[in-house]
Amino acid sequence: MIKSDEYLSPTEKARFEAGRKKFLTAVALVAALCVILSVISHFMLLDDYSWIVLPALFAAIINVIVRSWSYKCPRCKKAPAAKRISFGEEVSYSSAIALMPKQCSHCGVHFKDFNEKS
DSSP: OOOOOGGGGGHHHHHHHHHHHHHHHHHHHHHHHHHHHHHHHHSSGGGGGGHHHHHHHHHHHHHHHHHHHHHTTTTOOOOOOOEEEEEEEEEEEEEEOOOOOOOOOOOOEEEETTOOOO
């Protein structure tokens, strides 16, 4: 039997989705800016425009950092993390912010409504 406290309420889900949308938009902005700058650099020398390019890139990266602070689980107030273990020359463990999590890695709550059990 699944308990309803394992799922987000509609207000919690709305708050989480708003934070996730802002974070993903900020990440997409940085990615788009990097692609645009790399394409433009093939056609013109960007050294003359570094006074525009560098502050814009810096502001976009700061925006990602600030948006990541608001991207938290509504229950435990921690960022949803994706954990990874890699086996290469060394065994390493890393953790990063999960972009599309299904469940909180800290408290275990599912990031959907109780009625959306699919």
